[in-house]
Amino acid sequence: MEEENFRDSIGTITKEGKRAWIFPKKPSGRFYQYRKYVSYGLLLFLLASPFIKINGNQFLLFNVLERRFNIFGFPFWPQDFHLVVVSMIIGVIFIALFTVAYGRIFCGWMCPQTIFMEMVFRRIEFWIDGDRGAQIRLDKAPWNGKKIGKRVLKWTVFFIISFLIANVFLAYLIGSDKLIRYIIDGPMAHLGTMVPLLIFTAVFYFVFAWFREQVCIIACPYGRLQGVLLDDKSIVVAYDHKRGEGESGRKKFRKNEDRDALGHGDCIDCFQCVNVCPTGIDIRNGTQLECVNCTACIDECDHIMDSINKPRGLIRYASEDEITKKAKFRFTPRMKGYTAVLTVLIGLLIGMLFLRNELEANILRLPGQLYERKADNIISNVYTYKLMNKTSKDIEDVTFKLHSHKGTIKMVSHDSFMVPAQELAEGTLFIEINNSALTGDKDKLEIGVYSGGKLIETTITQFLAPRSYN
DSSP: OTTTTGGGSOTTBOTTSOBOOOOOOOOOSHHHHHHHHHHHHHHHHHHHGGGOEETTEESEEEETTTTEEEETTEEEOGGGHHHHHHHHHHHHHHHHHHHHHHSSHHHHHTOHHHHHIIIIIHHHHHHHHOSHHHHHHHHHSOSOHHHHHHHHHHHHHHHHHHHHHHHHHHHHHHOHHHHHHHHHHOGGGGHHHHHHHHHHHHHHHHIIIIITTHIIIIIOTHHHHHHHHOOTTSOEEEEOHHHHHBTTOOOOOOTTOOHHHHTBOSOOOOOHHHHTOTTOOOGGGOSOTTOOOOOHHHHHHHHHHHHTTOOSOSEEEEOHHHHHHOOOOOOOHHHHHHHHHHHHHHHHHHHHHHHOOSEEEEEEEOTTOOOEEEGGGEEEEEEEEEEEEOSSSOEEEEEEEESSSSEEEEESSOSOEEEOTTOEEEEEEEEEEEGGGOSSSEEEEEEEEEETTEEEEEEEEEEEOOOOOO
16 A cells, blocks of 8 residues: 555655655665766866856856856856846756756756765765664664764764855855955954855755755755656656566565566565665656656666676666657657757857947936037037946946037046946046937937947937927
8 A cells, every 4th residue: 555655745754744864775886986977077167166267257156246247257247137037048948858858867967956965965974874774773873972973073074064065155156256365364354254154054054964855855846847847758767667567566586486487577676776765765666756866776776687687777767658668769849849949049148148248338318407508509418327347358448429410428527438347437428419410309329439449339328409399
């Protein structure tokens, strides 16, 4: 009966509603080795990205407070928010496409939660507490000196790593240069930053020391999303029930027994796939919400099959159609649709990046001010300008020129100025045009922004004049 209602509750909760602690067996095998290579590469990328500079720009920066963002060394500002939106849409469709084709592969191979949990904290736990059996015995043991020593050592190491992770994430938020300066100054000089840092440390510690796989099962919405996206053609970590069950079902292994003659499948009901699972599920029950496609069960089952002289692949990457119908993987119309949309959006993003201006110019009429009539039929309007330099170099000798009308632009304090790198320059200017050169009471003006006599940007603004009556 337990196997029939396994989907009624998650594997980390007991019948009484209490937390069922997972003690997974230490994984090993070819897929685990591949995952280690991928995980350590991504960890290196995550830890190094805030400290890498390209043209003076931090490689990755997400400074929400100051609204400054760097992505792969390219600075983005609030004016570039449309690019961020397109990038996020591309990311969502990309994950959706891979889920449709390859299931929850992102969770098992690339998700930061899985990488930190399985490749950092869990490995430290194996080193201090031992493998599955030793951890279960230690958990049941009384609080003696040995248990207290192991727990204090593990919790201390976990806290130190959580503190380091919090510092790295802080470097993404405020910038690595500022973080290094804060460290040199000491925590007492920046208590306003130290307190949030300790709060983030506590959050990371809570997640990796106690909440653990519950993040993937309870908090993360992606597990529920895959239930909508997956179908019988999606490749997932799957148990070959045709081969494993046979006609008479699975059975414990016995030497010199002809299992094929008795109609039993290749599964010997050893439960090693369950023991090694970091979320505590039985993959033989089929695709489940808790499965993160970590491949630990594949490696463990392959090892068991080797030991009983059976072919590998009882648990493997496969679709339901491949298991039941022996159908090979093919690109379905749904996958083609996702791919087409993804290709269009990527092309759109690349085009927008190439067309992105290095200088953002805004010239607006001063609110509440009307035109001023001067001698010789000259009409004057007052404006404020804002120039955002998105590059890592200063823009020197900046001037304005009228393109659409014959007139003059007068700066309030200087004829030319400089826009510092990645900074905003603001000021006031007057535009004067002879009334005879205007076509109505509201003319659109095109203004060129020049640096050293070279046109670098154009912008449009409105010019007010007296209403003419014919």
